[in-house]
Amino acid sequence: MTKKYLKKLSKTKKNQLIFGIHSVKAALLNKKRRHNELILQENVRFPLEKFKTKIEKITFLDQNTFKKLYGNQHSTQGVVLITNEFLRPSFEEFLKKEDKKTKSVILVLDQITDPQNVGSIMRSCALFNCFGIIVSKDNSPDLTPSLLKAASGAAELVNYFKVINIRRSLLDLKKQGYWIYGFDSSKDNKSNLNFEKKSVLVFGSEGKGIRDLIKKECDVLMKLEMEKIPSFEIDSLNVSNATSIALHEFYKI
Numbered sequence: 001m002t003k004k005y006l007k008k009l010s011k012t013k014k015n016q017l018i019f020g021i022h023s024v025k026a027a028l029l030n031k032k033r034r035h036n037e038l039i040l041q042e043n044v045r046f047p048l049e050k051f052k053t054k055i056e057k058i059t060f061l062d063q064n065t066f067k068k069l070y071g072n073q074h075s076t077q078g079v080v081l082i083t084n085e086f087l088r089p090s091f092e093e094f095l096k097k098e099d100k101k102t103k104s105v106i107l108v109l110d111q112i113t114d115p116q117n118v119g120s121i122m123r124s125c126a127l128f129n130c131f132g133i134i135v136s137k138d139n140s141p142d143l144t145p146s147l148l149k150a151a152s153g154a155a156e157l158v159n160y161f162k163v164i165n166i167r168r169s170l171l172d173l174k175k176q177g178y179w180i181y182g183f184d185s186s187k188d189n190k191s192n193l194n195f196e197k198k199s200v201l202v203f204g205s206e207g208k209g210i211r212d213l214i215k216k217e218c219d220v221l222m223k224l225e226m227e228k229i230p231s232f233e234i235d236s237l238n239v240s241n242a243t244s245i246a247l248h249e250f251y252k253i
Helices: 002-011 021-029 048-053 063-070 091-099 113-128 145-151 167-175 239-253
Strands: 013-019 036-043 057-062 079-082 106-111 132-136 158-161 180-181 197-206 220-222
Touching: 013 021, 013 145, 021 048, 021 079, 021 145, 036 048, 036 063, 048 113, 057 063, 057 145, 063 239, 091 106, 091 132, 091 158, 106 113, 106 239, 113 132, 113 145, 132 167, 132 180, 158 167, 167 180, 167 197, 180 239, 197 239
Parallel strands: 036 057, 106 132, 106 197, 132 158, 180 197, 180 220
Antiparallel strands: 013 079, 036 079
């Protein structure tokens, strides 16, 4: 780590709690992190030999004590890591890095509040080379243990930017040469997914969709073509599934 990085890190030093085997392993593999304590429930299988030199303290707890402190094994998988949050790039630094790539995609989530959905979306982003998610500061989840577990390690790679005004962020991205694609299920919208090399994909909450003031800033409104089944009221995808399809289509260009 450079002196400049350590100086910045000292200003952002903050403990973060991470649950789940995959998320904990990914955090331990992140060289930008410093790890305070790994807490394991007895008899849980974890590759401790691989990581024990990276952790200041390792604690084993019996099942009852672990459950009282951190909840049941279903939510934690019997693995908890207390680690320092690492220094993430500012949005401006992120855009500079993206500008050097031959193609770039950024995701905007408008009023999506379920941490499980956001975590799943983050995982898809990592797999399809999308390293930036923009959300509103007020109506979006924080990087909670449940979100980090759902992301299954992707939070170590994907930047999560909380902004005061999504509309203003979209206007700034347009100035940087990005095309804004909003996904909306209205029947008049385009269903062929053709993207520019610099694209922003906007998704709204399930049910309400993208807010009108955000929709107005989209260059193109699109929808995913699908076979709806009205007799069983099956007419839409979960937002995390929809984002995966869109990101895959961009990944192929």
